[in-house]
Amino acid sequence: MKEKIQSLIESGLESLVEGGVLPEETRPQVQVTRTKDKAHGDFATNVALALAKPAGMNPRELAGRLVEALPEDPAIARVEIAGPGFINFFVSQAAAASVIDQVLAQGERFGRSDVGAGRRVQVEFVSANPTGPLHVGHGRGAAYGAVVADLLEAVGFDVHREYYVNDAGRQMDILALSVWLRYLELCGVEFPFPSNAYKGDYITRDIARVLFDEVGEEYAVPAAELMADIPADEPDGGDKEAHVDALIERARHVLGDVRYRYVFDLGLTRVLDGIRDDLEAFGLTFDEWYSERGLADRGLINQGIERLRELGHVYEQDGALWFRASEFGDDKDRVVQRENGQTTYFASDIAYHMDKLERGFERVIDIWGADHHGYVPRLRAAMRALGEAEERLDVLLVQFAALYRGGEKVPMSTRSGSFVTLRELREEVGEDAARFFYVMRKSEQHLDFDLDLAKSQSNDNPVYYVQYAHARVCSVLRQMDERGMARDVERGRGGITRLTESHEQSLIKRLQAFPELVERSALRHEPHTLVHYLRELANEFHTYYNAHPFLVEEDAELRDARLNLIVAVRQVVANGLGLLGVSAPERM
RNA sequence: GCCCCCGUAGCUCAGCUGGAUAGAGCAAUCCCCUCCUAAGGGAUCGGUCGCAGGUUCGAAUCCUGCCGGGGGCGCCA
Numbered sequence: 134m135k136e137k138i139q140s141l142i143e144s145g146l147e148s149l150v151e152g153g154v155l156p157e158e159t160r161p162q163v164q165v166t167r168t169k170d171k172a173h174g175d176f177a178t179n180v181a182l183a184l185a186k187p188a189g190m191n192p193r194e195l196a197g198r199l200v201e202a203l204p205e206d207p208a209i210a211r212v213e214i215a216g217p218g219f220i221n222f223f224v225s226q227a228a229a230a231s232v233i234d235q236v237l238a239q240g241e242r243f244g245r246s247d248v249g250a251g252r253r254v255q256v257e258f259v260s261a262n263p264t265g266p267l268h269v270g271h272g273r274g275a276a277y278g279a280v281v282a283d284l285l286e287a288v289g290f291d292v293h294r295e296y297y298v299n300d301a302g303r304q305m306d307i308l309a310l311s312v313w314l315r316y317l318e319l320c321g322v323e324f325p326f327p328s329n330a331y332k333g334d335y336i337t338r339d340i341a342r343v344l345f346d347e348v349g350e351e352y353a354v355p356a357a358e359l360m361a362d363i364p365a366d367e368p369d370g371g372d373k374e375a376h377v378d379a380l381i382e383r384a385r386h387v388l389g390d391v392r393y394r395y396v397f398d399l400g401l402t403r404v405l406d407g408i409r410d411d412l413e414a415f416g417l418t419f420d421e422w423y424s425e426r427g428l429a430d431r432g433l434i435n436q437g438i439e440r441l442r443e444l445g446h447v448y449e450q451d452g453a454l455w456f457r458a459s460e461f462g463d464d465k466d467r468v469v470q471r472e473n474g475q476t477t478y479f480a481s482d483i484a485y486h487m488d489k490l491e492r493g494f495e496r497v498i499d500i501w502g503a504d505h506h507g508y509v510p511r512l513r514a515a516m517r518a519l520g521e522a523e524e525r526l527d528v529l530l531v532q533f534a535a536l537y538r539g540g541e542k543v544p545m546s547t548r549s550g551s552f553v554t555l556r557e558l559r560e561e562v563g564e565d566a567a568r569f570f571y572v573m574r575k576s577e578q579h580l581d582f583d584l585d586l587a588k589s590q591s592n593d594n595p596v597y598y599v600q601y602a603h604a605r606v607c608s609v610l611r612q613m614d615e616r617g618m619a620r621d622v623e624r625g626r627g628g629i630t631r632l633t634e635s636h637e638q639s640l641i642k643r644l645q646a647f648p649e650l651v652e653r654s655a656l657r658h659e660p661h662t663l664v665h666y667l668r669e670l671a672n673e674f675h676t677y678y679n680a681h682p683f684l685v686e687e688d689a690e691l692r693d694a695r696l697n698l699i700v701a702v703r704q705v706v707a708n709g710l711g712l713l714g715v716s717a718p719e720r721m
Numbered sequence: 722g723c724c725c726c727c728g729u730a731g732c733u734c735a736g737c738u739g740g741a742u743a744g745a746g747c748a749a750u751c752c753c754c755u756c757c758u759a760a761g762g763g764a765u766c767g768g769u770c771g772c773a774g775g776u777u778c779g780a781a782u783c784c785u786g787c788c789g790g791g792g793g794c795g796c797c798a
Contacts, residue, residue: 166737169744179740182778192778216741217778262798304798374797453796464794471796478798506725507793532726532792574734579791581733586747590760593747597760605758612757627747653737665735668745672762673731679762681752721760 134229134645137174137208138222139165144272145202146180152200152493153190162692167646171635174213174221175229175642181218229638231627232645233281236701237622244651249290256282258500259422260297263404264308265333267411267555269545270502270696273534273580275555276571276714277660278500279390279417281529283712284655284663286344293494299400299487301426302478306381307331308404309397313352313384315341316396320353327380328366329373340403352396354387396645411555416714428484432474437484448516456483461514483515486526498524498658503577504528529658534580543584562587568714569596572660595668599706600718602671606703607719609683610696618684618692625693632694636677640702643670647705651712657698660713667709674702 142163149155159422168177181196186297188195196484198212203212208228213221236243258278261271278294286292299305317324319341326332337502363379365371385393405422414417428434438454441447446457449471456479468478489497501508509528516523536553545552559567566587573595574580586594613620632641647666654662683699685692707717 164738164740165742168741170741173741177741181738185778219741264798299798302798304794438789451796468796473796475796477796481798503726504793505798510724530726578734579727583733586733592760594760595746599748601760607763609757616757657737661735662737665745672745675761676763678757679759682757684757721758 174223176222247289254290255293255494268552272555280660288655312400319345329377423577433484458514461517463510463514599671603706603717625697628690629692
């Protein structure tokens with residue numbers, strides 16, 4: 134409909150140009166928008182305002198000429214000029230209501246499109262370090278990424294969902310150490326647990342216990358051997374990093390490569406399995422779990438550095454290898470290979486992103502926590518240095534979520550180990566509420582997650598509010614059966630012009646807007662607009678429900694027309710909730 | 722110090738690529754079940770869009786400066 138009006142305007146403009154009213158070179162992008170106020174019709178355009186100046190005419194006069202030049206169209210009932218020179222279009226009732234048939238015919242495909250034209254897009258999200266269970270902060274990135282990916286798929290992109298597994302590096306060594314030390318405790322060895330090691334009880338419970346059951350005391354050493362010549366920990370006036378690093382070396386030495394690797398991998402796989410389970414229960418699946426270690430094994434990290442070196446974008450200083458990031462828009466140069474010969478996380482990321490592009494994705498989307506924003510310029514700098522088109526990379530930053538219970542902020546810090554896990558959140562409020570609340574706000578907005586509200590079974594809870602619209606339609610249909618009425622879709626189609634109530638008109642307009650909304654929501658990576666849409670749709674439906682009976686006894690044609698409308702509403706609610714990963718219950 | 726995000730009703734937030742009297746929800750006050758689930762609906766109250774300039778036919782929206790809140794600035798990941 135929007136496109137139709139657009140082309141009507143374009144041909145109107147064309148004839149004005151031919152008639153010499155408008156200068157030849159006038160080629161504006163015609164903007165057609167849905168009106169907010171129904172007094173302004175269904176659609177409006179501001180072309181007359183935009184063209185007033187080049188045409189040397191006042192906007193209202195120009196609008197008048199344009200309206201006269203518009204071709205007739207049965208779908209347009211009326212055209213008006215309003216305000217400073219807006220042109221308002223009133224769509225005929227029958228043309229508008231045809232959306233109901235469209236929804237019924239397309240079913241769950243309604244709202245989908247092919248603007249993506251099958252182009253390949255990679256979405257990398259969550260990618261939390263496998264050192265412990267996912268917490269509520271990761272949950273938001275997970276929910277957001279899942280919806281962004283689903284939306285892109287809905288509008289025709291070929292989407293590849295990927296989780297980057299940081300299975301190499303020091304933090305994983307600390308995990309391995311933590312597992313081994315907890316195991317030693319299970320063996321009865323007594324020593325002070327390092328302040329900088331991972332203290333979560335999942336380590337003892339899920340990992341060290343398994344190790345102990347498998348190998349008995351075979352991997353154990355006495356406390357004296359463990360702690361000999363280890364520098365003091367922070368509480369004892371030492372440096373916690375040096376303390377932990379020394380212990381990691383000790384573990385490697387005592388266990389030997391094979392056993393150390395065994396402990397390391399045990400920790401990794403147990404934690405990763407937990408993460409996978411959590412995400413699956415949250416309705417998320419990935420096409421690929423991409424290993425950082427694999428990147429190193431395939432030599433890609435060194436290849437990346439080499440390529441930068443060939444291009445003259447790296448130099449040596451203080452024994453380390455630096456990338457000239459500052460020449461490509463970053464604040465300063467960045468180390469890619471440390472003095473000790475180890476490559477940095479950044480070097481891995483360069484290699485990873487090179488690989489993403491080489492795998493043939495036209496667009497690559499990274500979804501990160503907002504605390505990583507400082508990292509964006511350096512990655513972009515690397516892309517540019519490598520001669521990659523920067524526009525292919527999108528980094529979407531998601532702000533953290535704060536939980537509120539009883540009006541109080543739930544204290545959380547990774548350091549103190551008092552973080553709430555995603556699993557706990559899910560168990561407390563349920564998957565639907567969690568998914569819905571997480572994407573309710575603009576991603577760059579801090580999210581206040583009200584646990585009491587998410588749990589409440591009341592009209593205040595926006596999740597139930599939307600779901601209830603779906604359940605209510607189901608309930609009406611059940612009621613219809615109970616009353617012995619038969620629904621006739623065709624008869625409803627015949628009575629489509631009977632839907633003249635203002636509630637019906639608004640609902641029809643709302644349904645029409647859905648495909649555009651999905652498209653915009655997808656292309657702009659803004660799931661929250663879908664949430665708002667569903668709330669409005671549900672609201673209009675509930676209002677309609679209270680204002681008019683659907684199961685009209687004495688007028689089968691009107692009844693079936695109304696039933697077609699509300700079944701279409703149900704379909705769109707279901708499609709929308711489906712995109713959000715939220716269920717659409719048949720009864721509540 | 723530099724960088725990013727945010728500042729809209731008492732609270733939580735929308736506001737599309739600049740557009741017509743700035744919108745929801747919650748809270749507050751009042752009203753609606755002999756009627757398809759009241760997990761619902763309606764009405765009222767509530768705003769100097771942080772402040773000051775600028776751009777233009779038109780600014781909550783774009784630009785600059787300032788104020789306030791949050792986050793980030795490692796040879797960590």
